[in-house]
Amino acid sequence: EKSGASVLSGITLTKLVGVGVLAFARTRIFELYYFRLYLALVILGALHGLVLLPVLLALFGPPSWSEGSAESAGAGAGDSGSAAER
Numbered sequence: 001e002k003s004g005a006s007v008l009s010g011i012t013l014t015k016l017v018g019v020g021v022l023a024f025a026r027t028r029i030f031e032l033y034y035f036r037l038y039l040a041l042v043i044l045g046a047l048h049g050l051v052l053l054p055v056l057l058a059l060f061g062p063p064s065w066s067e068g069s070a071e072s073a074g075a076g077a078g079d080s081g082s083a084a085e086r
Contacts, residue, residue: 004054007049007050012042012046015038016039019042022035
């Protein structure tokens with residue numbers, strides 16, 4: 001929930017400022033090989049961290065902390081109650 005803001009502001013925006021300086025390069029090699037490739041890397045990395053990984057973790061990842069702790073707390077209470085009844 002809270003990692004999106006840090007990825008966006010901490011990594012993506014600072015890298016875009018650095019890449020923005022390369023956009024004004026006069027030589028073609030800096031503009032082509034440094035600016036375009038580095039910009040593509042920053043954009044793909046941001047999309048990967050903000051879209052792809054959260055979606056994959058939501059679909060295939062482990063249960064969240066609140067779900068796991070609620071299930072274990074409920075199972076522990078049920079086990080102790082059934083043992084007391086015996």
